[in-house]
Amino acid sequence: MVQQTSLTAPAPLICFQGNCAGPNPHGMTGTLALAQTLAASLEIPLQTLGAPGQALSGSWQQMLEAVTPDFVSLGRYLEKTLSSGKRPVVTMSRCAGALATLPVIARQHPEACIVWFDAHGDLNTPETSESGYLGGMVIAGAAGMWDSGLGNDLSLAHVILAGAHQLDPAEQALIDDKRLLHLPPARLSVEALRRAINGRPVYIHLDCDVLQPGVVPSDHQIDGGLAPETLAELMAALAGEDVVGMEIAELESHWPNDPAPADLTVLVEILMPLARRLLADEAPCAR
Template sequence: MFVGPTGDHNDRGMSGASVVGRALGRRLDLVPTVLGTPQPADSQPWQTALPTALPGLRDLQRVHANVLAGGRIPVCALSRCAASLATLPTIAERRPDAFVVWFDAHADLNTPDTTTTGYLGGLVLSAAIGWWDSGLGAGLSPERVVLGGSRDLDPPEQSLVDAGTIALAAGPSMHELLDLYVGDRPVYFHLDCDVLEPGTVPTDYRVPGGLTLDDLADVARRLSRNEIVGIEVAEFESWEFEVAADAADVTDYAGPLVDALEPLLTVVSRPR
């Protein structure tokens, strides 16, 4: 799990990654590897946030690449989507046949030239594709990116979807569109928790019209028919009351989220 800073708006994503990481570890009967060092959130724009984040992200990238090189399947709990600046280039390099299925209320396809907020997390997929240089590599083909459940797109991002540059599976036809765009190809699954209906789990962004946990479980069942080459969960925030290191072990509020991902976790836990 990655608990380091990435230009966070608050500290709860860094501690939330620990909550999810421990829950995933219990489900998979593994002791999570902890990467990154939490720092006080400062809401810095990407120009400042990226240099601060790079040391931790390079450690994450090294470990992620080693897991893939060893023929294993990475399962990551990430503080924020911006941590995927490190993971997606390793997928592009080591599993170029895989489709990145990006379930997120947002597209994260802005670039430094198009962003209106300067938020690093909104520039992730565009960096992995190579539309700007994050310093962590690229190589992801836009033809192998499928947005899932995305509904809050900025105009430049919407233009990419409208032009067919990036595929979007959302709305009542989500499953049919996943069948069309992903088919039976290998999948690297990214979950930003704000793709869920606000209030389902604690998140920074709250975008109405999201998925329920039952919807997420249905998506997990559909994708579990494919080869799963990795899973990552980001943007789960800790409750403000959590102060003790073992508080989430007593009140496991990440449990329902992990339960919804059970079909995918069953796939990755099978002997290889």
């Protein structure tokens, strides 16, 4: 049975059920399914935050206004969890939720690097975004390139963009200017990632669309992504680093036109070395 905890005793496994400006509700049901599976597998409590609702429509400004109250609550709970000495694992429906989490990580662990697994760069601003999608502006917002109202404490120099291969011109320009480190799929290996981390504490963000199409349902299925075994190897290696927390986003509960819930076995197997270390208080894996 999955046990939920009260806010007076922060649980390190956090499921943010609220809307993260997604185009459909399947991310909200997907994030809960993943969190419940992890909680049951590890026999640990689960804290749920926010309430699932309908998909949002409108401009990025309208979406940001709608989600901000819940994002503020998420940030406060994460800060409380980190301050208690715990290393949280957060599931959220869409990567826009990191507008709330990244500034908190940057304040609580200013020396940490962010390993951002994603098919996209998420480095756009409202001025450079071609789509106007809030999730595509996350890192830029947390780094103060535009004002989300949720914090701008992150330094781009602390970001390792891992697996991104669908980049807009403005995002590529930031990479070319060496404002942050980019490890595209062809250059992303355990050795390259360890060199990039260089002994620093690590916070991990995983957008499930970094995986090759057909592994798990996500709003974007993009050719050229990481094979499951590649991501599993990287996650196992990261379990040997000083990981201060992890978040997972962009997982949908169902494949299109399939009423049956998606099988999350492969994703859970990929995550388990890190999740077990963070949530079950195991010692770091040997390199």
